[in-house]
Amino acid sequence: MSSSDAAQGERGADGARSFEGRLLERMLTRLGNPEVEFTLWTGERIAPAGVEPVCRVRIGSRTTLLAIVADPAVRFPDAYCDGRVEIEGDLVRLLERVYLAGERARLPRPSAACSGGFAARTSIRSPARAPTSIIITTSATHSTNCGSARPWRIPAPITPPSETSLDQAQIAKMHHVCRKMRLRAGEHVVEAGCGWGALALHMARHYGVKVRAFNISKEQVAYARERAEREGLAGQVEYVQDDYRNICGRYDAFVSVGMLEH
Template sequence: MEKDIQKKKTLTLSMPALVEGGYNADIPQAPARVSVLDRWMARKLMDLLGDPPLSFVLWNIEEISSSAAKPMARVHFHDSEALHHLLINPALHFGDLYSVGRIEIEGELVRFLETAYRAAASSPKYRKLKKAQTRLFNRPRLNRPADSRDNIHHHYDIGNDFYERWLDREAMQYTCAYFPSPDLTLEQAQRAKMDHICRKLQLKPGDRVVEAGGGWGGFARHMAKNYGARVRSYNISRQQVLYARARSVADGLERNVEYVEEDYRKMTGEYDVFVSVGMLEHVGRSHYRELGDVIHRCLAPHGRGLIHSIGRNKHEPMNAWIEKRIFPGAYPPTLREMMDIFETHEFSVLDVENLRLHYAKTLERWLARFERHAKDIEASYDSAFTRAWRLYLAGSIAGFTTGSLQLFQIVFSHGTNNDVPWSRAHLYRDS
């Protein structure tokens, strides 16, 4: 019963919530008349995107395309209002219109999104519109402790069974995997990611590890089981913490792994290792120095640290629809922005690696598994929720393949610590 209540509280992607927000899912059954204004809006939208190799199909089957190239996908609009919404704010409204079925894509969804992303990025008109809309309307939610709990609850507490359907079966890793060989299974690649991070941290038996944002606890268990570390993992998702504790007991690791349901700002104690995998995206730029203070307070003088985060090559806010519907309060930083974590306390950055294409491949594996379970997911939630998550996963693939998103791993230590590796040889030895 409690799980059902939690779902109902968090499903802002459900059909009723979207309809309440103005996205009526009632599509006309018969083709309606297309006006001169409708045609103008379709051509204006095409021009705004820089005339990409796409075709717009209106609700009377009329097709509008301004590119000489053969369209690689067709965008079907079911009504005039959907076209109007999209022209006003494409970044915000496309996701909801697609979710309720008022826009359909004929063609491969990821390829369509890649084409749209590249076109928008190279269009001066679209960039100007996006800049104005960001300044006027895009106000990311705050990341104070209470806000962070709400933001994390929105995304992670929608049912562990949902994530179990498409994440790896062993560790439930909801972060970028590592593919030293492209033919690895998702489980193998996630295990390789965890080992890759442990090698970067030169993890050894007895190390005291503090983890910020532990997910479903798989990485903490991996460090304890395979490297002999003693791990304390902080997380504010109630459902994830309960899951992690149960798995730890089942694996007989409860003496070496502690899951703390608390904000990272409340970390206490001294540790040999600080690690954060996929949590920085939720911290917010205004709290980076605060995170640096926490690390400085907790990391022993000889300690090592690693932060693994989605990022960007230049400053840009989170996509408006993703920030509203999927990841409230999220922000992917640039490397320069991440330095605010380290500079105040003069941490030394020892290693930086970009795993952008590894994340694209990870997402491809997730999306394939998601599609295999799509009917079950729709039965448990509804069609709007399923379509929204399909779009989110496909759009994330396109974000990484087109270079608008990056995946940074940064290794660091105190600036006075001379016990650091001379080379990177330790990164590539056998586990």
């Protein structure tokens, strides 16, 4: 689909597309023209031609639009959380359509295409094997939080037979994640959103890797550091109190479990 096909919708009073509208058209073309209709603060609408949008997105200001166009993978979620972007419809369907449109167009995923974004500053290194990246999301009720009575848990435990305890299911889940990453002793792993630090310790203890684990919670990082010291793993696991978007460096694997829900 060409850029001329990317968006129809309402134009200005003189029938011409505004500068902001043209910017949004170009971004949609770059993303593969997902079936989403955008409405600017002026009332101008931009949508793919010949399809029924699965949802509608309203952008509240020119500043918000410029930020999203520059770095959609980071700035769009920020604007949505801040209320500067409003979504009419299903958020999950919106994300699915954007992802599928990019796949159809054989485009880089938005995060990899963003200048100055997380993916541009972080690389997965491993000449001996293919790079590994594991991101797991879930709506399980065992998500981490600072008031949890069982602070080591990670979201969405694997639940084998009914006689298996929740603790055993948690360990099974962590082994499952590690097997998916095909970890090898001596490799370097970065984790985004490590919670209370259980997975990082598990990877270091059972798979012999070195881990940098990021989390914005002061309390959780303090707890994880103390536990690493107590269990003799402080030399293998570094807990960093910082936003995952500030991750930089070279790693053999990237993992994130249950972070996107927060």
